[in-house]
Amino acid sequence: MESFKLRQKVDNQMNTNKHAVWRLTWCGLIGRKFLTRAIAPVCCLLLGGMPALGFGQDLAIKAGRIITVNGPAIEDGVILVRAGKITAVGTGLDIPVDLRLIDASDRVVMPGIVDPHSSSGLSQSNERNAVVPFLSVVDGIDPIRSYFEESRRNGVTTAAVVPGNSTMIGGQAAIVKTAGQYVDDMLVVRSAGLKISLQPPSGSRMSHIAKLRAELERAKRALTGDESDGASGESEASESGEDEQTAAGTVDTVAESEEAAAQGSGSTAQANAGSAAAKPSPANSAMQDLLTGKTRAFVYCQNASDVGQAYRLMDEYGFSAILVLGQDCYPAAQEIAKRQTPVILDPELVFWKRDPVTREDEKISLPQKYREAGVKVLFQSNDSESRQSLGTSYFWFQAATAVSYGWSEEEAIAALTVEPAKALGIEDYVGSIAEGRDADLVILTGHPLDLNTWVETTIVDGQVVYERDEDWKLKMLLEADAK
Amino acid sequence: MQIGDGRNRSGTPRRWDPKRVRSSNRVGMQVGTVVAGILSSLMLWSLVGDSDSTWAQDSAANSRVWIEASELHVGNGEVLRPGSVLVENGKIQAVGSGLERPDGVPVLEVFALMPGLVDAASDVGVSGGAGEVTSEVTPDFQVSAALDVNDPALQRLCDSGVTTVHVTPSSDNVIAGFSGVLKTRGDGTTRWLHQQAGMWLSMCNDPTARNSSRSRPEGLYVRQPTNRMGVVWILRSRLHAAAGTPLAEMDAANPGEAAPGADPNLRGVIDKTFPTYAVSRTSYDIETLYRIADEFKIEPVLVGGHEAYKVVDLLKSENARVIFTGLSTSTNGPERTELCWGTPARLEEAGVTFALAGDGLLNQARWARRFGVSESVALAAITSRPAEILGISDRVGRIAPGLDADLVALGGTPLQATTALEWVMIDGIVQIKTEGR
Numbered sequence: 001m002e003s004f005k006l007r008q009k010v011d012n013q014m015n016t017n018k019h020a021v022w023r024l025t026w027c028g029l030i031g032r033k034f035l036t037r038a039i040a041p042v043c044c045l046l047l048g049g050m051p052a053l054g055f056g057q058d059l060a061i062k063a064g065r066i067i068t069v070n071g072p073a074i075e076d077g078v079i080l081v082r083a084g085k086i087t088a089v090g091t092g093l094d095i096p097v098d099l100r101l102i103d104a105s106d107r108v109v110m111p112g113i114v115d116p117h118s119s120s121g122l123s124q125s126n127e128r129n130a131v132v133p134f135l136s137v138v139d140g141i142d143p144i145r146s147y148f149e150e151s152r153r154n155g156v157t158t159a160a161v162v163p164g165n166s167t168m169i170g171g172q173a174a175i176v177k178t179a180g181q182y183v184d185d186m187l188v189v190r191s192a193g194l195k196i197s198l199q200p201p202s203g204s205r206m207s208h209i210a211k212l213r214a215e216l217e218r219a220k221r222a223l224t225g226d227e228s229d230g231a232s233g234e235s236e237a238s239e240s241g242e243d244e245q246t247a248a249g250t251v252d253t254v255a256e257s258e259e260a261a262a263q264g265s266g267s268t269a270q271a272n273a274g275s276a277a278a279k280p281s282p283a284n285s286a287m288q289d290l291l292t293g294k295t296r297a298f299v300y301c302q303n304a305s306d307v308g309q310a311y312r313l314m315d316e317y318g319f320s321a322i323l324v325l326g327q328d329c330y331p332a333a334q335e336i337a338k339r340q341t342p343v344i345l346d347p348e349l350v351f352w353k354r355d356p357v358t359r360e361d362e363k364i365s366l367p368q369k370y371r372e373a374g375v376k377v378l379f380q381s382n383d384s385e386s387r388q389s390l391g392t393s394y395f396w397f398q399a400a401t402a403v404s405y406g407w408s409e410e411e412a413i414a415a416l417t418v419e420p421a422k423a424l425g426i427e428d429y430v431g432s433i434a435e436g437r438d439a440d441l442v443i444l445t446g447h448p449l450d451l452n453t454w455v456e457t458t459i460v461d462g463q464v465v466y467e468r469d470e471d472w473k474l475k476m477l478l479e480a481d482a483k
Numbered sequence: 484m485q486i487g488d489g490r491n492r493s494g495t496p497r498r499w500d501p502k503r504v505r506s507s508n509r510v511g512m513q514v515g516t517v518v519a520g521i522l523s524s525l526m527l528w529s530l531v532g533d534s535d536s537t538w539a540q541d542s543a544a545n546s547r548v549w550i551e552a553s554e555l556h557v558g559n560g561e562v563l564r565p566g567s568v569l570v571e572n573g574k575i576q577a578v579g580s581g582l583e584r585p586d587g588v589p590v591l592e593v594f595a596l597m598p599g600l601v602d603a604a605s606d607v608g609v610s611g612g613a614g615e616v617t618s619e620v621t622p623d624f625q626v627s628a629a630l631d632v633n634d635p636a637l638q639r640l641c642d643s644g645v646t647t648v649h650v651t652p653s654s655d656n657v658i659a660g661f662s663g664v665l666k667t668r669g670d671g672t673t674r675w676l677h678q679q680a681g682m683w684l685s686m687c688n689d690p691t692a693r694n695s696s697r698s699r700p701e702g703l704y705v706r707q708p709t710n711r712m713g714v715v716w717i718l719r720s721r722l723h724a725a726a727g728t729p730l731a732e733m734d735a736a737n738p739g740e741a742a743p744g745a746d747p748n749l750r751g752v753i754d755k756t757f758p759t760y761a762v763s764r765t766s767y768d769i770e771t772l773y774r775i776a777d778e779f780k781i782e783p784v785l786v787g788g789h790e791a792y793k794v795v796d797l798l799k800s801e802n803a804r805v806i807f808t809g810l811s812t813s814t815n816g817p818e819r820t821e822l823c824w825g826t827p828a829r830l831e832e833a834g835v836t837f838a839l840a841g842d843g844l845l846n847q848a849r850w851a852r853r854f855g856v857s858e859s860v861a862l863a864a865i866t867s868r869p870a871e872i873l874g875i876s877d878r879v880g881r882i883a884p885g886l887d888a889d890l891v892a893l894g895g896t897p898l899q900a901t902t903a904l905e906w907v908m909i910d911g912i913v914q915i916k917t918e919g920r
Contacts, residue, residue: 352639361635363642389843390810390850391900400900409901451853451899478825478854 057462058082060099061441063109067448069418070432079109081439084461089433102464104443107456110413111433112157112440113395116378116420117298117324117344120147125164127171130201131215133194133286135171137161141183150383151178152466153474154394155442155455158188158421158430163195165300165324168212170195172286173298175424177440179458179465188426193322194290198309199302209309216317219287290319297321307332311339322423324380327351330366333373342423343375347382347392349401367402378420400449413448547571548911549588550890552596555580556897558866558881560859568596570888573911578882593905597862597897598882599646599889603806603869604760604786604840606651608634614655619690619706620721622748624660626650627678632665638915641667644845646889646909647879649680649869651786654689654762657708657717658682658749662760664873666889668909676875681758682748684783686772688818689762690714715771722779725749752781758874759783760806764820766793773801784872788837789820792829804836804872807864810850811841827864828855838869845897845904852898861898 059081066074066089078095080088095101119125122140141161151159156178163170173192180186200208289295299310299321307329314321323329323336327346336343350365370377379398391397399412407415421431429438439462446453458466468474548570555566557578569576569585584590610631615621630650640648648667652659662681666674691708708714725745752759761776763769764787776783782802785791789809791798798805807827808816815822823829828851830837839847844865852861870880879887888911895902907915 352635354635359635361638363639389846391846397900403901404894404903406903449901451849477823478828 057464058099059102059439059459059462060095061102061109061443062095062105063107063443064105065108066433067108067110067413068433069111069414070434076105079433079439079441081441081459081462084439084463086433086435086437086439088435102443102457104456108444108446108448108453109433110155110442110444110448111417111431111437112442112458112460113155113416114420114424114426114431115151115156115159115381115395116322116342116423117162117380118147118159119162119164120383121145121159121161121176122163126166127163130168130211132167132171133169133215133284135163136191137163137171137174138183138187138190141174141176141186143181143183143186147383148178150393152458152460153455153471154396155444155458156381156395157440157442157458157460158426160192160298160420160424162193162298162324165197165199166201167195168197168201168208169215169287170197172295175426177460179460179463188429189424191286191289191295192424193296193298194286195298195300196321197300198306199300199326205305205309209313212313215287216291216313219284219291220317222284223288223291291317293319298324300324300326301329301332302326303328304330304332307335311335327364327366330364330369333370333375336370337374340376342378342419343370344378344380345370347380347398349379349392349398350405365405367407368405371402371405371407376415376419378415378423396448396453400451403449409449416448546911547576547585547588548591549584550591550593550596550892552593552892554595554896555882556595556597556862556866557883558598558863560863562859566596566882568882568888568890570890570908570911573888575882575884575886575888577884591892593892594895595893595897595902596882597891597893598866598880599891599907599909600644600844600865601647601649601838601869601873601875601880602640602645602840602844602865603649603838603872604651604808605640605648606653607636607640607648608632608650609652610634612653614653614659616655617706619656619708619717620658621652621656621660622658622682622746624652625663625679626652626661627663627665627675630663630665632674637667641907641909642904642915643843644891644904644907646891646907647676647870647875649840649873651760652683654683654685654687655692657685657690657714658721659685661748661757664875666909668912668914674910676878677873679757680873681760681784682752684718684752684759684761686714686718686761686763686775687765687768687787688714690717711768715775719775719778721746721749722752722775722781726753726779753779755781760786762786764789764816764818766790769794770797773797773803776801786840789816789818789826790823791835792823792826795829795833795835798830798835799833805830805838806840806869806872807837808839808841810839810847811843824850824854827851827861831856831860836868836872837864838872839864840869846900849898849900858898 059079061079061081063077063079064075066077066079068074068089074089074091077089077091078093079086080093080095080099082099121142122137123142123145124140127135151157158175159178160173160175162173172194174187175189175192176183176186177188178186196212198205198208198212286295290297297314297319299314301307301310301323303326307323307325310321310323313319321341323341323343325343325345327348345366349367350363352361353364354361367377379395379402381395381398382392391401395416399407399416402412402415403409418427418431421427421429428436430440433441439459441459442455443457443459444453445456454468455466456468457464550568550570551565552563552567553565555563555568555578557563563578563580566578566580567582567584568578569582569588608630609626610629615624627650637648645667647664649662649664651662660683661679662683663678664676664680666676668674688711691710691714708717727745751757759781761772761783763772763785769785769788769791772783772785784804784806785798786806786808788805788807791805791807797803807830809820809823809826827837827839839851841847848861848865851864852858856864867876867880870876870878877886879889882890888908890908892905892908893902894905906913
């Protein structure tokens with residue numbers, strides 16, 4: 001996707017180094033809210049192995065086993081890293097003297113895990129207003145949030161940070177690396193897709209879809225140059241919004257007035273977005289990028305009927321999407337298989353479903369259902385308080401669960417690395433170990449899906465960002481005496 | 484009979500269909516209605532069986548089955564590689580490595596075999612709530628009186644490998660009543676091992692939860708206690724009344740006569756005619772619990788124990804038995820206790836006997852292993868240890884001759900998340916068989 005602004009790593013390194021001190025000061029002076037809310041975590045991070053500023057240490061990693069993902073595993077191999085990139089992978093490589101040697105010859109090295117969908121990096125993931133395509137998570141990512149620390153601890157090096165599932169058009173996702181003190185240090189793709197939710201926050205699905213369609217219609221009109229709605233500019237929000245409603249036809253009017261009645265202040269913002277859609281502007285570019293194929297959508301589907309609606313909208317308006325599936329979407333697995341759409345599963349992979357008529361319980365295993373239908377699925381983690389078990393917080397556990405329901409280990413590991421990278425369009429940079437890829441590497445004590453394996457070291461862009469030896473939080477959790 | 488009500492309210496014997504083929508269920512239910520009361524449930528099911536599954540028939544209670552496993556986990560830490568088991572009449576007849584297989588016995592081959600899991604504390608299946616809001620002391624209550632043996636939750640437990648479950652009253656009461664132990668067979672036949680397994684006490688904040696002065700009490704009656712001190716006082720005063728001795732003299736070796744009108748069930752706690760279980764999670768509640776236990780010379784099983792790592796020495800000196808529930812939740816639990824994944828490993832290191840209990844029991848053992856518990860203790864903590872703590876180790880918890888044929892077959896080694904559970908057998912009958920998993 002052309003619009004993805006892949007970051008200039010080397011430039012960033014320089015910037016980061018030069019301005020490190022200044023930035024810290026700036027943070028202290030200006031980021032008052034930020035600081036008061038997060039002073040403890042800041043201290044924790046600084047003490048607990050926060051990556052030192054400065055990217056791209058040159059490394060040579062001797063590995064007992066390298067899981068390259070795209071190719072066969074390499075036994076007793078070496079990975080050379082320069083300026084944050086992998087420069088060579090193989091056996092019997094000469095190790096230049098200027099590289100820092102990491103001896104992992106009794107360890108397993110795999111590519112950093114790619115999290116295809118998470119809202120945990122945001123301090124608040126949903127908006128009160130239903131239509132906010134102009135928002136970007138880049139403005140809301142909080143690098144201090146425990147999500148990023150947990151990610152590094154668990155070997156997740158790249159994450160798509162996506163607005164939550166409860167806002168109709170929730171804003172733009174971004175792809176970031178999980179290490180860095182400022183969002184700009186972390187960015188891989190600034191505008192990685194528009195979040196759309198098909199789950200009505202209240203009211204009927206009919207009106208929800210009608211409202212969504214009205215927004216898409218408006219953006220489409222603006223693209224085709226049909227400005228018959230007479231919008232006069234962003235500043236005259238409410239007035240032009242009303243014009244808009246009249247011109248947009250019955251569906252729009254019904255949807256808008258219902259929206260206005262239901263949400264009060266929401267209508268202003270929506271009208272704002274609506275009028276903005278009429279002319280190209282930063283406010284509507286996200287919608288237009290979607291319709292011109294410059295970016296994709298992340299479409300949240302609560303149930304199988306939503307999947308059908310998602311496909312209808314994708315066909316009508318010609319956009320592509322990654323589907324974020326709720327638990328009840330599995331009856332649509334056949335349809336998804338036909339389309340080969342990338343899909344992300346609910347974090348609770350196995351659950352019980354009661355038949356409303358017979359009251360019989362049936363156990364549903366999502367990895368099994370989708371695999372049987374021929375759908376390649378991606379996982380997401382759930383580190384919220386609502387999770388039901390420890391396992392849903394860990395990608396390795398999700399993958400291991402899939403293996404217990406019939407997946408091969410290779411499929412499961414690919415679903416953590418190269419498959420999400422492909423779905424996000426960044427497979428040339430992350431998700432596998434090969435020459436030219438970003439040096440995002442995880443050094444493990446054993447097989448990635450083994451119960452007793454721990455992440456020993458996490459490397460992002462050639463920078464060691466996590467070391468288990470220095471992880472005092474983990475020590476406290478595991479060793480009762482350390483408390 | 485109501486068609487479409489899978490829960491079979493009439494209480495006629497009914498067996499879960501491992502393949503969930505409804506037609507065979509229907510046959511079972513209708514025949515069951517007609518002949519209920521004439522035939523025992525076992526007889527019925529050996530007749531009706533599962534028309535689509537030879538499994539159940541092969542392993543029905545009155546027949547024999549031979550099981551060969553590459554890994555046979557006995558449950559007490561011992562592993563036979565390989566091992567075989569002869570099941571006859573619902574009991575384990577023989578176990579060993581290199582046993583000779585008798586002729587004409589159907590064979591099941593599995594990778595790993597372990598005893599059916601024993602969940603040492605669960606609130607599963609109690610219909611209509613397990614707490615009593617009108618009184619904080621209800622020693623005469625029994626969960627066995629309120630247990631819905633057809634509750635689908637029992638089936639779910641069975642599916643997860645749990646074959647025996649200790650169903651407990653709610654911790655909302657200071658003295659909550661009797662728990663019960665039963666098999667998770669969901670065929671509507673009552674499979675009690677103990678209908679009055681033990682008396683449950685709450686030495687925690689739970690009994691005050693609904694009585695806080697800041698909120699309106701839930702029931703019609705305002706009841707005690709409203710704080711933790713009240714919990715301790717109610718517990719101590721009721722035990723004292725049952726013991727019938729002035730507190731100062733409680734150190735005497737023998738308790739005196741009970742006060743007139745003292746509750747006989749509470750007297751049973753003092754006389755240790757049945758086991759006593761006490762829910763405590765924070766370290767200071769655990770300390771209080773054992774202070775009271777010492778005063779009244781009782782030996783409660785500690786349930787909860789989330790902060791046990793802080794009081795390991797106390798637990799050791801009290802020779803405590805612990806039903807640890809700290810791994811059943813991913814969060815800090817009901818009392819926001821401190822999270823410490825290392826607690827089971829710390830208990831093992833100190834030699835304190837513990838069982839794991841609660842949701843996802845097999846996964847709990849896996850997490851315990853990941854968090855430092857040895858493989859043998861992690862497996863024992865969901866099989867033989869809970870059976871010992873509950874006093875039912877002569878029936879379940881190990882794969883040993885004479886014990887009930889409650890077995891779990893796995894596609895790989897038990898303590899890996901990649902391992903699939905293949906079937907679950909209770910009393911010699913395969914209850915759950917998972918296809919393609």
